[in-house]
Amino acid sequence: MTVSAELAEIHQWWVRRSGLTGHAAAFRIADSAYDQVTPSGVDNPYWEIVRQLPSVRVAGESICPDGFARGLPVGHHLLTKRYSWAIPSPGDIVWLTQILAGRGLVEIGAGSGYWAWQAEQAGIDAIAYEPVSSSTNTFTDGTEYSAIRRDGPTAARHHPDRALLLCWPSHGDPWANNALHAYTGDLLIYIGQVAGGRCADDGFFQLLTREWTPIGSSTHHVTWRHTHSTMTAYRRRTETPPR
Numbered sequence: 001m002t003v004s005a006e007l008a009e010i011h012q013w014w015v016r017r018s019g020l021t022g023h024a025a026a027f028r029i030a031d032s033a034y035d036q037v038t039p040s041g042v043d044n045p046y047w048e049i050v051r052q053l054p055s056v057r058v059a060g061e062s063i064c065p066d067g068f069a070r071g072l073p074v075g076h077h078l079l080t081k082r083y084s085w086a087i088p089s090p091g092d093i094v095w096l097t098q099i100l101a102g103r104g105l106v107e108i109g110a111g112s113g114y115w116a117w118q119a120e121q122a123g124i125d126a127i128a129y130e131p132v133s134s135s136t137n138t139f140t141d142g143t144e145y146s147a148i149r150r151d152g153p154t155a156a157r158h159h160p161d162r163a164l165l166l167c168w169p170s171h172g173d174p175w176a177n178n179a180l181h182a183y184t185g186d187l188l189i190y191i192g193q194v195a196g197g198r199c200a201d202d203g204f205f206q207l208l209t210r211e212w213t214p215i216g217s218s219t220h221h222v223t224w225r226h227t228h229s230t231m232t233a234y235r236r237r238t239e240t241p242p243r
Contacts, residue, residue, distance in 0.1 A: 009073035026054035085168035091220020113146030153179035
């Protein structure tokens with residue numbers, strides 16, 4: 001099914017549920033006060049679908065699309081596998097461009113390369129790494145949106161001049177910790193949950209706390225309901241406490 005066909009199906013979902021109880025609090029981001037318009041010439045099908053899904057206001061988490069609403073033609077699991085675990089809103093990409101200030105980006109564990117593709121469309125020089133082929137990557141549906149280099153987390157050591165992007169690193173897996181250890185640059189963009197959530201391992205968060213300082217977060221980051229996360233930039237401290 002094409003994206004346009006999926007959008008038509010989502011529209012029909014809203015038509016069928018108009019006036020029904022249980023959906024009064026849900027609304028579409030599209031054309032609301034929370035909408036973010038994709039710039040002309042930019043292709044971001046993930047966002048165009050998400051902005052049409054039922055969304056709710058969640059205390060402490062702002063606006064959250066509900067990808068588990070009954071009867072939706074597309075939802076959380078399909079979209080995260082097709083595109084990315086994190087939703088790149090237009091505001092996120094603008095914020096990323098500002099944080100980088102002309103600097104390049106290297107993404108480790110890039111999955112489908114969707115975030116790298118969005119960055120590239122904004123004029124960011126992005127390199128994406130994923131150790132396994134698209135045909136065997138169980139976290140994606142096999143689609144690749146950007147040129148993917150096949151290498152593991154320590155490939156971060158080759159790009160100290162670029163900012164490092166880590167997006168929803170696998171829970172309990174040391175690869176994000178290994179990437180951050182290998183990286184010798186000074187700017188990290190982390191998208192995911194905090195320590196104790198469903199991302200990375202304890203070693204990653206211990207290293208993050210010990211050697212990095214948050215310098216800002218995207219205020220336009222939109223997260224799935226029940227899987228709240230943030231998009232935060234960190235600067236390496238010039239002096240770090242002993243290990």
